[in-house]
Amino acid sequence: MSPPALPRILLPRAPALVAGIREAVWLDLDGEFHHLPLAEAAARARAEPALVCHAPAVAGRLGLDQMAAIDLLELFAFVRPARFCLPTPRGLAEALNLAPPGDAEDAAELLIRAARILLEELAERTGQDSAARAGDTRSAAWAMAKAGWSWSTSVLAALGVSGDSGRGGSLRVWERLPEWSDHAPEPAPGNQPVEPEAARKRLAELLGANAEHRPAQADYASAASQAFIPRERVGEPRLVLAEAGTGTGKTLGYIAPASLWAEANGAPVWLSTYTRNLQRQLDGELDRLYRDPGTKARKVVVRKGRENYLCLLNFEEMVSRHRPADAVGAGLMARWALATRDGDMVGGDFPGWLPDLVGRARSIGLTDRRGECIFSACPHFSRCFIERAIRKARRADLVIANHALVLVQAALGGLDDESQPQRLVFDEGHHLFEAADSAFSAHLTGFEAAEVRRWLLGPEGDGARSRARGLKKRAEDLLGLAEEAPEALDAALLAAQCLPGPGWQVRISEGQPNGATERFLGLARQQVLARSQAPDSPYSLEAECQPPIEGLREAACDLANHLGRLGQPLTVLATCLKKALDDEARELDSATRSRIESLSRSIQRRVLLPLAGWKGMLDDLSAGPQDRVVDWFGIDRIDGRDVDAGMHRHWIDPGIPFAKTVLEPAHGVLITSATLRDGTAEQGWLAAERRLGAVHLAAAPFRAAMPSPFDYAAQTRVLVVTDVRKDDMAQVAAAYRELFLASGGGALGLFTAISRLKAVHGRIAGPLDQAGLTLLAQHIDNLDTATLVDIFRSEEESCLLGTDAVRDGVDVPGRSLRLIVFDRVPWPRPDILHRHRRAEFGGKAYDDMIARLRLKQAFGRLIRRAGDHGVFVALDPMMPSRLYSAFPEGCEVKKVGLAEAVRITREFLGGA
Template identity: 30%
Template sequence: MHKWFSPAAARLMRQEIAAANNNEVFFRATLRENVMTDIQVMSRGNQDSVPTVVQAKPGLCLMVIHNHPSGDLTPSGGDITAASRLAREGIGFAIVDNSVSEAYILVEPVQSKPQASVSLKLVNAALGPGGYVAGIMPAYESRPQQLEMAVNLAQALNEGAHALAEAGTGIGKSLAYLVPVLIWARENNRRVVVSTNTINLQEQLLYKDIPLLQRGLPFGFKAVLVKGRANYLCKRKFRELIQRGEDLIEDKDLSNLQAMMTWEKTTRDGTKSDLGFWPGDLWDLVCSEPDACLRVNCQFFRECFFHSARREALDAQVLIANHSLLFADIALRSKGADTGVLPEYHCVVLDEAHNVERAATDWLGGRVTRLSFSRLLARLYAVRANKSKGLLVVLENKLAAAAGLDAELVRGLMETIRQQLVPECIHLGEEINGFFAAAVNFLSQQGEKDLKLRLTGEYAHHPGWQQLVTKAETLFLETARLGKLLEAFRTRLDFLGPQGFEVVLPQAIEIDGIRARLGGLEADLQEVLVGEDGSLVRWAELGTTRQGPRAVFNYAPLAVSNILKENLWEKFPSVIFTSATLTVKKSYDYIRERLGLDRTFKVKELQYESPFNYQQRVLLGIATDLPDPAEHGFQAKIIPAIGESLLASRGRGLVLFTSFYLLNATAAALGEDLTAQGITLLCQGDMPRHRLLEKFQADTNSVLMATASFWEGVDVPGESLSNLILTRLPFNVPDEPVFQARMEEMRSQGKNPFYSFQIPQAVLRFKQGFGRLIRNKQDKGVVLVLDKRVATRGYGRWFLESLPPCPIRSGPAREVLAWQREFLQSTSPQRED
């Protein structure tokens, strides 16, 4: 018997195997000082469940053991797959006989090395007064809150604790987390992912903070931006397209193809964002895809944009990613994939972390439209401007032109393309169009425009819905039929022999990929229409596009807390969550519950006040004589108040709404008056967001009216933003399906969703909105809240107590506006302490 199995451990396992009638039993055990302890039965006779049952808890040396009832300890294929999955987590794998007298150790567990500590002295030396950063940046002022945050995060890393760090505007939180995680990565020779919600923050990290630390810190490190795979040009597919363009794309796309050929020679990284023009559907045909990649067998492998970027990432200590990519990685790994989207990493920092629940919800769900199906199908076969296009056309032409192949086999393959595959593609295309047209029809009959219809059990009995599901079932059958035909066809391509297969290889692997993705879309649509998984929310949307109404089918997880718990909190010794808005009334309870960070985890809860002097630089006014937003007359009363306020501040205002309806009504009512006073009115939707913000920043006589996404991420320092108007408290729309389902779930748990969910969510958004005003030490301005509930309702305190302390005046709108005018006109702004 192997030395790790003590007599007591062997006895316990023997008993469990006997209790399972000598069938297979899977155990987990902890290896301590080379002896198995904590032996537990995980499952009986079910190998597939093993990798998901075991969690690689930090610091534990885990083994999975199972018996082979035959007594033959040779690992099966399933053993090897399971063992290699577990090995990635550092978990060992062993096979024993039923009497536990023989053991075969397939994979030894990783005996974790003690973690090296982050030197607090080095953190102080980096960010403290006269430190490394100050040494290379004379204008840099060491900030006590920043240093304190950096030291606390270093302690969290050293203690193997997670950290929640709310850092007010102006603290310099990115340096505060970068310094300790960089030291940690260097000391432990490990990689860190820093995930953000916005490109703006990624750019700040890449072009400002990281270069600064690369120059300032006494050790070198490499940081790279990681983008999703589909952002990269696949050179192999691009060559195919250039050679076979006439069989794949329409004449109108040829000029874009020409422009891409020029671009490919000079591009820095081969990514879509470097392209400089919108390639439309052409990009789908040339982007890198995992299931269409030949990897080391590709002739372009060495110069491949995607693989070069991944090699760079493997060499880096810091990966900058966005939340979507991080959750795509998590989703893939949680399904047991061999590799993730990102290279292995051992510490995670999530900045702008107030968005994590939404980002995780988006990425762990699914969405199906007619376009997602038909685009994929069109890559196989489509008729464009009376010409046949697609991979099947390319294949047929290649087969017809290839010399020296088995003529009968080639003829048979060409016949299959013409007589089976092409007709089936056409037929499936008709089924797709028919189903989505019927879906639009059904949804149009259900109610208003822009409908979001939550699909609950009651729809199962709706006659119109039943007809739609029947139509979908035909679509599923046809998709499966095409899948089978493609699979059989693909197998026959192998008979072409090495030389012949070489000719059709690019199309063969793309067919494999398209078949798998068509199957994935079908599975997603099935999940929405007939799925029974109670942990998902399902809904159908009726939207509008330039081409007319469209139906969208969606599903999303009801809760992400367990997914985050399994894939973040339990998996990594330290995860750092940071944002300017994480707490509600100074408490982390809400965010912890939403994210599954329960009291079993070791967590540091940290809060740092902004260094800006809100007491002297801000006046918050609340108009209390306007109607409640739910009352008739709210809109009629607030519009004149907004106008008066904006005229008094001579523009320089950002007005945040919670609906486009009110935004448009306000813009229409005030546009003329503002223009007459030389104030430029900018509205969300007039132009792209970044251009709107540039214009607003540059023109100090402008006003920007915006909604949802502008409540956060707007960074306009200086005079241009001196008057911030929050029209109403940003409660979520109650008919949003995921929101609705989460509210119901809370009610079923005996909680009050208004207090447990709606208010905290609105408070965090309100704090974000408020945070738009003061962006640097010199900023000064007023905030006008036109929703009186913040002063008249009990819960209003939640909002006000969550803000940085500042003077608050409430009263009739006329008085509030007068106070604000006086504050803005004070000619000698008070100096910072």
């Protein structure tokens, strides 16, 4: 191999393109700027690839489905893998420590400057790297170059690669990753309590000597410590419900006693929050406790489900296909895999915009989203990211999890190979009702049943070249350990034919079902259409299960029998494999034992548990309505197209299974939020205890409430606009436009329906762009929600439109969020499930409680620190005054016309 050539910086000979809402700026090779209509810019972009930042977003602005471009973000991901960058010219400037662009011309120039800086950095860093690391970089670049990567000439020049000098290990990064090692089992946790004064002292250490004195925060830490004293009876955890108003500082308030308990008792405390994005924020807060990164890496672990981590076997299989279309994505993934902290691709250090550039199949599609892990049979098992995280969590002090993981794993009977956590903190506790509702529900739908079939049989038909691995492939080399196992496997695979096969959606919609499941689904679909008031609606439909149409009971009975015939041999297979652990104990190596245990558990979780739930639903269809659960049939539609159909079951009160499977086994649990209660003090606590399952425990919880330190009367204005018809989208859009202009940006528009959001966006995007305000929108921009929020947070003059996910996930302190506009009162959707819960939880008062909590949660986004000021506007003249208690005491709710609301917004925020 010839020695690497000296590096040189060779920029692509290409124009730079920045697209706005109304026009685009084209910087040509002669350095001349052209302000073009979007249609003309699109024509030029089709004819000549340009330098851009986030090609899919630019294409969307230009009205193109896709475009050939030289994307700066691809270069950034190559040079700085696992590093944060907002996918905008301003974001690039911030990441590279450059002055932010003042206008579109500045942004176009910035793209060229950023390219040069990144290429210079690549050349310098590679020259300083070890031979192995530099070789990895050159190999990745060479592999991408052979596939025609748009940056290949520039990158190879910067790396000093010429001829075949870039060849080497190519993309086999799994060979470079470190191996994890097992440790002896951890001893049982101790039972030393955390005293309130000790919690206060630890909190003071976290805050530092110069921190602002906040008595409510210290009181909160004392109250939280009650969850960290030994329980006295089995099934009676030390449960603390703590409401901490915004600004109290509850995160550090519970970290203080949690960290003390973990240190004193030699076991982790699980800190669970609602979203993966909030996990990232909580992880950042722990830098205060563990200032040394090495110590933090040992003491803190972020845990998520397997579907969040890069699967090295999936990655190897993609690389081994040698398809040119995969090469760029594979190269960028290889760069990230060697740099990542923990392999987390959802909310970790993986760029949220990278799937937009290389495709989901070549990025987050490489996770184990379908439960196909083969555990120790995998050649990369000893380097597996998720297995490393599981083992680290056993020895950590603090495990940062999310509600979905904790509740789903509890519902399934355990957290992977871990025992149930003894001490739990649920932050954002007001979401536990919804999280429990999801975790303990069951869905006998075409999609779910087809997934079970695919897990058992592997790829069929057109999917034969997919990475899916059927049960036979996972189990075949283990079958010799038990005499009955091969016959049981063959019987199970034959019985799985009763589940929906490829093309099931078309067959049931055309009335030509194939097999017992498709026949049942076709009749369920028929019942929904027959009993719907608007069967041609573009939205999802539902119908009560009772009374069933002719033939549906018989189809349900037939399907239940088929599911029984599928479950019986699988039960035999799982039992045989477990028995082999005992019969062959002397001969089995640890890797084989681990595989047997994992496969048995997977059969139970992936197939037998769903089958049992489905069979129970089918059996109950003949018995009539049940007391504690509600069943219904549904058709799921997206943009008017049927995507799924089936039968659904939810607990009317999901607090019952939550209390049984999560709370009762624990020794201590803290559930905390800024919005646990609704209504008066006592009634609010009773409602909170009902929604959180506390009423189903033998012992009463410990209650604590700390008010917010903010002066809401001085820092906020709350307005209800009385002269805008909420059903007239032209009027609603005009109100959003004028309010956003009055605030000068920093505005969050919240919507109760995606269709309303899109209708407003189409009317106001142009006027806001003309005024110099960036408009971001969930469900419209080609960016994930977390990235949209990151951009919104970083730019004070931007505006953001969103729905529930934005309302619940925004944490934007300062002037970047100074106005919230709600399109109408967020009443609960009047579906079948809500009707049953309404009857169970108090009728109209239940509707009011949900609406107040949603308003309270949205208002809580507005003021995040002492210097913030903000305006909250509801565009609903029918908003009843009984909902005003959603806002903090001291906030006066004013009913005004739109013109007055605009004047108040401009004057109040202009002086803030």
